[in-house]
Amino acid sequence: MHPHIAALYNSAKKPSRLIIGLMSGTSLDGLDVALCKITGAGLHTQIEVLKFTTVEYNDEYKTKIKQVFAKRECDLEVLTLLHPWVGKLHGAMVNQCLALWQVNPADIDVIASHGQTIYHCPQSQHNHHDFKNGTLQIGDSDQIAFTTGITTIGDFRQKHIAAGGEGAPLAVYGDYLFFASPNENRILLNMGGIANLTFLPKNGDTGAVFSSDIGPGNTIMDAYVQHYFKGLHYDEGAKLAKAGKVNTKLLTALTDNAFFKLPLPKTTGPEVFNLAYLREAQMHSTTQRLNHEDVLATLNALSATTIAKALNDCAQHTQDCVVYASGGGIHNPLLMEQLLMHSPNIKAFKNTESLGVNPDAKEAVLFAILANECLAGQRQSLNNNNQGILDITMGKVSFAD
Ligand SMILES: Nc1ncnc2c1ncn2[C@@H]1O[C@H](COP(=O)(O)OP(=O)(O)OP(=O)(O)O)[C@@H](O)[C@H]1O
Numbered sequence: 001m002h003p004h005i006a007a008l009y010n011s012a013k014k015p016s017r018l019i020i021g022l023m024s025g026t027s028l029d030g031l032d033v034a035l036c037k038i039t040g041a042g043l044h045t046q047i048e049v050l051k052f053t054t055v056e057y058n059d060e061y062k063t064k065i066k067q068v069f070a071k072r073e074c075d076l077e078v079l080t081l082l083h084p085w086v087g088k089l090h091g092a093m094v095n096q097c098l099a100l101w102q103v104n105p106a107d108i109d110v111i112a113s114h115g116q117t118i119y120h121c122p123q124s125q126h127n128h129h130d131f132k133n134g135t136l137q138i139g140d141s142d143q144i145a146f147t148t149g150i151t152t153i154g155d156f157r158q159k160h161i162a163a164g165g166e167g168a169p170l171a172v173y174g175d176y177l178f179f180a181s182p183n184e185n186r187i188l189l190n191m192g193g194i195a196n197l198t199f200l201p202k203n204g205d206t207g208a209v210f211s212s213d214i215g216p217g218n219t220i221m222d223a224y225v226q227h228y229f230k231g232l233h234y235d236e237g238a239k240l241a242k243a244g245k246v247n248t249k250l251l252t253a254l255t256d257n258a259f260f261k262l263p264l265p266k267t268t269g270p271e272v273f274n275l276a277y278l279r280e281a282q283m284h285s286t287t288q289r290l291n292h293e294d295v296l297a298t299l300n301a302l303s304a305t306t307i308a309k310a311l312n313d314c315a316q317h318t319q320d321c322v323v324y325a326s327g328g329g330i331h332n333p334l335l336m337e338q339l340l341m342h343s344p345n346i347k348a349f350k351n352t353e354s355l356g357v358n359p360d361a362k363e364a365v366l367f368a369i370l371a372n373e374c375l376a377g378q379r380q381s382l383n384n385n386n387q388g389i390l391d392i393t394m395g396k397v398s399f400a401d
């Protein structure tokens, strides 16, 4: 047997594994690195997040990625070069974290790498009738494995695409295995660049579990701030949005988008929710002359009202639904305030900290869970194929040499 296969086999047999989850989201703020001790697998999964940090991206990374990010046309040479470059950088960032945490790389079973989404392209969003769904994450796992010396499992979304899904949201798998409760109806809400949710009924009815993207979380607000306020990455503390007034004409025009009319489950990205979409809505509503603060207040309201609608729709047939939020949006006080105001069907708002997972680490932890399932899972089926929750094992294995 090849020693790498033997090592993987031994990892799979262990009662618990050390897995580093890596997530680089659509916000391009940094690489989330979560060192997790995962015990068991399937519905018996237990997780201890031993260390977590976000290694911030410098301007060079952001500028390089933005050359191709969510762009219908780009320089293929640049894209080809970015794939190994991002992988090597992510590997170096893991090495940096391990050194800082004084953790021996030899003690890590595997790294679980999401990669950097460059383009997301479900059928509902493209006009190529001869193609189905597609999604592209770069940051080659071979580079991460080679740079760190640690076996790396990556490219999780492609199996979902191969099985007929949209490649997202994948959070539902980890949400179900780790956050479902027999005593409480739960909605796991993540507000990153794009917002998504997972509904977990307490009755254990896996057929009722579902997950979907909702629409913009922070992505358009971030794009707007980065474009008009040089040097700023986002509207910290919603200071700018709080100084503005919501413009209802613009809000209505923004809400009048085909994505919001699609039935659940559905997925999207900054390919749709970007400054071009905002400009078009401003043209339709003749609100081109609004000041920046009013635009940001309106974008904030767009995220809050569309997320609240999705939560209310989800909870309307269910008693006592509790929302557990995560992602950078929870740090936006105006978004949270508006969300609460518009969500009458929700019994309580908490964040995933109360379930033992740092809300900023949640997505990185979810990919660690997927890698754990790839290694040691027992094919825990949700039997819910019609909701895009496919019965598959995700992840591709890259060895260190
Ligand atoms: N203090 C704060 N005030 C306002 N907004 C904040 C604050 N902290 C974080 N955010 C928002 O959260 C964003 C980062 O969120 P997060 O890291 O969850 O996104 P992501 O993982 O990249 O996205 P996705 O889940 O869509 O891939 C920031 O770009 C910003 O918009």
Ligand SMILES: CC(=O)N[C@H]1[C@@H]2OC[C@@H](O2)[C@@H](O)[C@@H]1O[C@H](C)C(=O)O
Pocket (backbone or CB within 6 Å): 025, 026, 117, 120, 135, 167, 168, 169, 170, 171, 172, 192, 193, 194, 195, 196, 213, 267, 268, 269, 363
């Ligand atoms: C293609 C892609 O990267 N999608 C992300 C993005 O960020 C949030 C939302 O859009 C979600 O669908 C997904 O990530 C999470 C981790 C998921 O798959 O569940």
